[in-house]
Amino acid sequence: MKIRQLTQTALMIAAIIVLGMIPPIPLGIIPVPIVMQNLGIMLAGLFLGSKNGTIAVGVFLLLAFLGFPVLSGGQAGPAVFIGPTAGYLFGWLITPLMMGYRRSRPFMSHSWGQLIVIWISGVLIVNLMGALWLWWVTPISLIGALTSGLLFIPGDTLKAVVAYLVAVRMKVLSRAARQV
Template identity: 80%
Template sequence: MKIKELVQTSLIVAAIIVLGMIPPIPLGIIPVPIVMQNLGIMLAGIVLGSKNGTIAVGIFLLLAFLGFPVLSGGQAGPAVFVGPTAGYLLGWLLTPSMMGYSLSRPFMSRSWGQLTGIWVTGVLIVNIIGAVWLWIVTPISLIGALGSGLVFLPGDTIKAVAVYLVAVRMKMLSGAFSRN
């Protein structure tokens, strides 16, 4: 990894951690709050590309696993990785790879295709993985878990649009959409 890539990766890890300082919003209907960190996860995929984005998210999750209170609300430790939010964390780890792959497809070269790629990988797939895990570890039915996940879609869609706008701005400045 080159120095520039190392610095960029470190800055994205730091950005994800800083986004975790924004207090989570508990929903009450499910044991998974609304958080801002998924914005940073999507940024990792779009700014760093598949490989370095996955490395950044992996480092972030490793810090959380080791007990550093980097997850929203100060959560940390191995218990988080088997609790109700673990599926979302797994989805986060997969997001940069899936985003890099989807955005490298020829049909994703248009604006709506790029925005769709960001939304499908950073919002839809993460929420499906999270809901399936929630169904496995809680008494919530699969349909209930998937249905309750709908509450995340409006806010996560706004985050995906913000990530897309950052990516467009970066493309104008650097000439590259993402390094996959």
């Protein structure tokens, strides 16, 4: 890995950790809170691409597994990876991978295509995996888990739009910096 890529990856890990410092919002009806870290996961896929984005998220999750309190609300340790929120964490790991794969498709030249890929990878797949895991490890029924997953769709969709807008703005700024 080149120094520039290593630095960008480390900065993205730091950004995901910082987003975890924003307190989670408990919903009360399911043991999964609303968090801001998934915005960082989407940004990792957009800025770093498939390989380095997945490495960044993987290292972040490894830190959490090892006990560093990097998850929202200071959560950490192996127990988190078998608890009710683990499905979302596993979804986070594949998000940059899927974004990079989907971004290589021809329809990605259009802004709507890019936004759809971000939404499918960072919102739909993550929430589906999270709901299925929630159903598997808790007494919540499959329909209940899938329905509860719908609670996250509006906020996560907003985060996907923000990630897209930030990525577009950064692309414009990087072009301007290269011209100077």
